[in-house]
Amino acid sequence: MKRTLSATLTFCAIVSGLLVLWQAIIVFGELPRYILPPPLAVLAKFQTAHAMLLEEALVTLREILAGFAMGAVFGAAAAIFIAAFPRIGRFIWPVLVVLQSFPVFVIAPMLVLWFGFGIASKVVMTTIIVFFPVASSFADGLRRTDPEIVAAALLDGAGHFEMLRHIRLPLAMPHLFSGLRIAAPLAPLGAVVGEWVGSAGGLGFLMVQANARMQSETVFAAMLILALEAVLFRKAVDLAAPFFTRWSHED
Structure with missing residues (x-):
């Protein structure tokens, strides 16, 4: 306490x-107020436009939740596949490294063209941003299993997939959540960038519209809500981590 x-x-x-x-x-x-509004003006905007802000925040939140879930699942699955089939992983991992270095914001306009102005393009954008830190951290954890534990399991007759399932996966869970902690504040960024490029709703859409009208207090209000969503998302990951890493030692 x-x-x-x-x-x-x-x-x-x-x-x-x-x-x-x-x-x-x-x-x-x-x-001037249109460059940097005073805090009280932003607070007043929360009072006068709370319904609109809440509606747009929920749109962005749905995009974040869907994209984060898909990015986490695909990232974890990619790491497990690389660990389960190391020979194939030697060819896949360099490709993932190259793709990770590619600025995903550049392809945001193409995602809008491919998936439309609806929620799909924002979910895909968020998925891509979340995928790489999750896959990288989890794959690193699966590769760094304590050699003494591996040797003891081999002496006990454990096979490759048995070791992966019963030893390497549980011990790598803290690394998975390290990746999720990194990805949690990035997920709102992916959704908002997608909304900036092309959207019919969401906090990013609201920020673009308000900025064009020099309504800086609306822009700052949307930014604060987005920051709050990012903080709460990271906190949710922190709260969930102990339930999945009880058998491992994080320190």
């Missing part, structure tokens, strides 16, 4: 300090 209270107070102090700094920049920098 003391640790939770301390973390809460620290978080509140940081947020308060940032708000004071935000207001000070506006006052002393004499910035």
Whole structure:
């Protein structure tokens, strides 16, 4: 309880300090409202347009959830396949590394052309962004099983797939969740970038429309909601991790 209270107070102090700094920049920098709106204006936007903000936030949240789930499943499946069939994995892994270095934001317009302006293109964009950190972290964990444990299992007569199922997979679960922790804050980014390129709804769509009208308080309100979704998503992964890694030692 003391640790939770301390973390809460620290978080509140940081947020308060940032708000004071935000207001000070506006006052002393004499910035116009359309460049940097004051915190109270953003708060007022939450009060006057809460229904619209909630509706668009739910659209983006559905895209994030679907894309994160698909990216996590495909990433974990790719890592397991590479570990199960190492000879094939030697050819697949370099391809994945090359694809990971390719800027996915460049193909965002093509995804909109291929999958349309609906939810599908945003889900695919989010899936691609989530896939690589999950696959990379999980595959690394599957490769780094303690050699002493592997040797003991081999002496006990364990086969390749038995070792993968009963030893390597459980011990690699912390690495899987490390990848999920990295991917969690990136998933909202993928959805919003897809909405920026072409969409009929969502926080990204709202930000583009508001920016074109110089409604900066709406843009900042959407940004804050997006940041909140990213933080809650990361927290959800942290809360789920202990239930899947009880038999492993993370430290």
